[in-house]
């Protein structure tokens with residue numbers, strides 16, 4: 001009858017990076033809360049290499065999928081996209097019906113919320129804009145579109161990045177974008 | 187298990203022979219409707235059509251008007267010891283009902299536990315306990331969805347110790363107890379054989395071959411010393427060879443090319459679809 005508890009422990013080890021580190025540092029102690037026989041915890045503890053590899057492959061798969069959904073943000077961030085996205089994904093288990101879109105929206109919100117200086121403000125704004133264009137999989141469009149203000153010309157920036165145009169240093173310019181209102185998921 | 191049983195298979199030869207099919211990906215939509223030749227049916231990811239969004243529903247209706255459709259679920263988590271998510275099962279059932287297919291498919295896996303979504307298919311231990319939970323969940327799904335269910339083998343890069351059965355033994359008992367058919371992913375079989383060091387022909391010898399209704403096939407990748415079913419490249423020769431063996435030995439009703447990464451233009455996939463159709467035709471599975 002331990003399968004439900006074992007699946008709960010494994011699922012957490014697969015998706016939660018900080019729990020994974022704590023568990024493998026001391027499986028016997030940290031694994032106690034999983035309420036499984038000590039021998040089973042020890043057996044899982046001995047599979048550290050395999051479980052870590054599986055967890056990394058899940059992150060890799062999610063990363064590949066969000067790259068395709070936030071292409072302009074990825075180009076704007078260049079080499080920094082991978083590490084930032086990885087850090088975000090490690091801390092946020094997948095969710096929702098359309099998991100790649102959910103990941104991409106979450107990452108774009110997280111990038112937009114980074115304090116100024118972490119990433120250039122125009123990239124924060126671009127990430128917020130690009131993420132907002134991904135429509136809720138299970139929601140559908142709401143009735144009323146809404147007007148959203150950006151501090152940079154995000155529409156042009158996205159277009160230029162996707163075409164591969166040289167950007168220079170983008171200057172702030174208040175930009176209004178009409179966005180479809182996303183209905184909350186049922 | 188009789189044919190009248192809900193969700194059970196009956197004799198797989200009573201199912202229509204659909205032929206050579208393609209896993210539907212939205213990027214191919216335009217090309218698909220410009221030239222439908224050579225695509226006998228489409229396998230659609232059921233999860234992508236659960237939205238009530240009118241655009242999504244009209245896409246489904248359009249596909250249905252032009253192709254036989256087979257729904258393929260990703261996230262029912264049939265192997266979850268905590269049971270099925272009734273809301274998800276309901277959404278899935280609505281998609282399957284709308285399509286009214288000859289069969290539908292899901293994986294032998296769990297994708298969530300204790301409120302955590304893994305976002306991927308995780309392997310079950312090959313134990314009696316896991317088999318009992320899996321069968322109970324499948325019976326619950328069959329009560330809700332009357333169309334025959336076929337179950338797919340997944341890849342796993344490792345197995346925890348403690349297995350009581352081999353995978354073919356597990357699948358034999360599973361199909362006997364549930365009446366389900368099998369969706370044999372030949373790429374997954376070869377990837378597991380390489381990673382877990384077993385002989386794919388021996389595996390096949392022990393499988394209930396009369397239960398295999400459909401196959402998946404596609405290319406693979408190698409990352410470090412692990413083979414991965416990344417669905418990102420052309421189908422390699424060993425997969426074609428195994429597909430031919432499976433077609434010769436199993437009462438196949440369909441084969442599906444399951445390309446998800448580095449998706450090329452449809453024109454580039456057509457030769458693979460044609461080759462699969464020819465394999466099935468030579469084996470006498472369809473005309």
Ligand SMILES: [Fe+2]
Nearest residue numbers: 338371402444
């Ligand atoms: Fe597959």
